[in-house]
Amino acid sequence: MKQLTRFAADYVGYVLRGGTKFYAWMGSLGVLIIGMMYVFYLQNTEGLIVTGMTSQIHDGLYFANLVFLVGVAAGAVTIVFPAYVYHHEGMHKVAVLGEMLAITAVIMVMMFVFAHMGRPDRLWHMIPPWGIYSFSSMLGWDVLVLNGYLILNLVCGFYYLWVKYTGGQVNKKWFMPLVYVAIVWALSIHTVTAFLISTMPARPMWFHSMMPIRFITTAFAAGPALIVLIFMVVRKNTKFWVDDSAIKLLATIVTWCLGIAIFLTMSEVVVELYARTEHANGLYYLMFGLHGLTSLVPWFWSAVVLMVGAFILFLIPRFRNDMKLLPIPCVMAFAGIWIEKGMGLIVPGFIPTPIGEVTEYYPSFVEVLLTLGIWAFGFFILTILLKGAIGILQGEIKYGAAK
């Protein structure tokens, strides 16, 4: 018990200390977070009328980010899997950082859930024994698997850090099974999120069985792309060295998951547009516009350019192997998938509506600020979690070392 309080105190003490750069970074994130709190208040007193959402297009930027970030959370498995199943040494060293990213992403998802709800004050209605849990609802399952994933990553990640802190040995008897469960669980969170939208025949654009695999491939491209970028920042700003081998393996995973994702998108385009039934109207709207409304067309084509461009760059050895150039395709892949899977998937699902009405959606300032604020909050906790984890891995936080 004494060890535990010491751990907490050492951890907090370590993560709160930092240089000017650290405080400037956290301070600017803090400004955005305060902005987010204000617009969240506004949204919950005025109502969602302050957003661009309507009864026609009732899921927007929040839901898009929610879906995307579930993918980022699941993407952390691209570190954990090679580390514990293939015993990849470079990955094993940084596995706990992947878990920290997963924790952050799930927390961000939950914040987007709060942003999305019309009545966040009633969210307890979903939680027994006070509320009702509905097994028939995909959203119910999504909340269940997401919380499970959060707990699994908190337990696995912090247990590992705790062991490193005290200088003991990992108890493999229960730690390894838990890691394997977490790996499968990562797939489940994104599969269920795909089911969330793909189980509605009312929305033909989403109603196909390709959705889960498409979600997973895009997640395993966007997730590791972000992780590569984070590792670059970590290498630059801390004494912790992430091995080249780990980054290269992640880059390979990004490349081929991106390739499959592009292939799946092309298949969808061919299947939908060859027959060109009314059910393809959503995709047609996204690609070319419908009845003169074209607000998403530039988004779609920029996503195509970013994703295909990133894929080609990843295939060029000069980009793949040069750690200075590698961030370029990573940023492109991340941004491309954010568009394709966020705004490019959620919004056209509502266009046209089931009775054929074509309307458009523009995120309002409130939505943009709230979204930025949640991302800022995500980076805020990610910085803290990574800093603490790296401090422990480096041996800078150690039991008994403080005195």
Next chain:
Amino acid sequence: MTDQNTPAAAAAGEHPPACAVPPASADPAASAPKTTRRDFLKAGGTLSLSSLMGAGALMAQSDDARAAAEWAEHFQKNYRLMTDQEKDEARLRLEKRYSAEYGKPVTVDTTAPQPGVLMGYALNIRKCIGCRRCVHACVAENNQSRGKRPGEKIEWIQVLRMERGEFSKEKMNQGYPEGLGIQVGGNAYTPAGQVLEGQYHYNPEAVPEKDANYMPIACMQCEKPPCVKVCPVRTTYREGDGVVVIDYNWCIGCRMCMGACPYWARRFNVANPVLPKEEMNPVTHYLGNRPRMRGVVEKCHWCLQRSRHGRYPACVEVCPVGARKFGNLLDPNSEVSLVLARKNVFRLKAELNTFPKFFYFYD
């Protein structure tokens, strides 16, 4: 038309219609403040951590009676899980709050489904002239939001205007892709008939228009409703008499049901509903037309406040051409049963297996 055709006709024989004689408890003074307080304490004990945000919002407006009522409402259970006593308490609480808010005695009915009744609806698309009196009668009856800002104006019925379409000699050689030397179209690209892709924002000088026909659409009260399946808190459900209802106080505003509905029947309250005092209909049902709040979903419920007391829904009553028929599907002599037996009927998007109890027919 006689009363016999409406559902609950037998039951209504004994009970007078709700609108004629409001329930005795309508008087706000007669409602019991004691129970509200006890509820308050009980709820506070068991659910104190459940919602700090809501609590904060309520503390801000210490409009005592209203705040206390809203506070207690905040902790009430899902309507289906309430005991009869809890339902009564919830009803009294609402009646008191609404009466104060709208400055007139408001009744909140909690009449349950009648045994032996399965409500059904049939609409003669041949007769509909597209006048939209049903739309306006529905809004007046069901206390929808009437604001000016986009999204604040809510209508549950859409009358879709559909082009009759025309075929002509000039179009014989038209067709996409033009200029490639392969003709794949022609008159095939002329829309005609019911395609469920219509315009409901039409504004002609007179109806019916020569080149159009009309198809009203609203909640289909499906027997296998996709909206009910996706609700994570089971706040929307099918009542015993077949109507799909929403407990507005339990809805979390996740809008999954809106995504799942193939008929676009559901509306979201993006803001605090705009409902002027003088236009508010004080005869309400708990699961029906009682005033809603910001952030919840609503939809047509076949005027439960009327239909459970042997009256027609407002849209049926107002229709000038008698295109709308309503009644008990279990009663072979009801109008709707006779329509099903004698006319050609179809359901919208039948391939989705939602089994609507809203039928279209034509003479």
